[in-house]
Amino acid sequence: MPxxxxxxxxxxxxxxxxxxxxxxxxxxxxxxQRAKDARRPARLSRAEQTRRRAAVTAHVTAxxxxxxxxxxxxxxxxxxxxxxxxxxxxxxxxxxxxQVLCRRCNSARGARGDALPQ
Numbered sequence: 001m002p003x004x005x006x007x008x009x010x011x012x013x014x015x016x017x018x019x020x021x022x023x024x025x026x027x028x029x030x031x032x033q034r035a036k037d038a039r040r041p042a043r044l045s046r047a048e049q050t051r052r053r054a055a056v057t058a059h060v061t062a063x064x065x066x067x068x069x070x071x072x073x074x075x076x077x078x079x080x081x082x083x084x085x086x087x088x089x090x091x092x093x094x095x096x097x098x099q100v101l102c103r104r105c106n107s108a109r110g111a112r113g114d115a116l117p118q
Contacts, residue, residue, distance in 0.1 A: 052082035
């Protein structure tokens with residue numbers, strides 16, 4: 001497959017060519033990724049990922065693969081996620097309590113910070 005110019009440069013320059021299916025040369029790809037990282041909130045730390053995984057495991061052990069539901073009744077689900085009861089985006093603490101919902105209910109809840117009745 002022929003080389004193509006990098007999307008990160010307006011003209012083809014040495015070092016800014018691509019092989020096969022890539023869109024940007026490595027240098028431009030890193031620059032784009034740095035810009036994206038600056039706009040998005042920090043990724044979850046390993047400790048936070050472990051804490052969320054433990055919350056889902058505890059929920060499944062206690063209640064099975066059932067989502068308590070958000071604006072709908074409890075229902076079976078195999079795609080459970082843990083999220084903050086008080087959304088961090090709404091001023092809740094990063095180390096605050098977690099709740100377990102299916103991905104669909106969690107997305108519906110959004111960052112509004114609505115708490116589930118316990």
